[in-house]
Amino acid sequence: MAVSVENAAHLEERETEKQEFACGRCGYGIVVASEPPVCPMCRSSAWGLARRELVSLRVVS
């Protein structure tokens, strides 16, 4: 995990509690408010945080 991801997370939490995760195995992306379940595509649980910039554009509350 890159340290820069944590820094970006602090900024994003002011607007939304949701986070975008990208499957570390197949690249499938989801937006959830908590820890993601296993990947619906490949059943992997190796999630990584996706780019935060995309979250603010895609999340509609």
Ligand SMILES: [Zn+2]
């Ligand atoms: Zn996957």
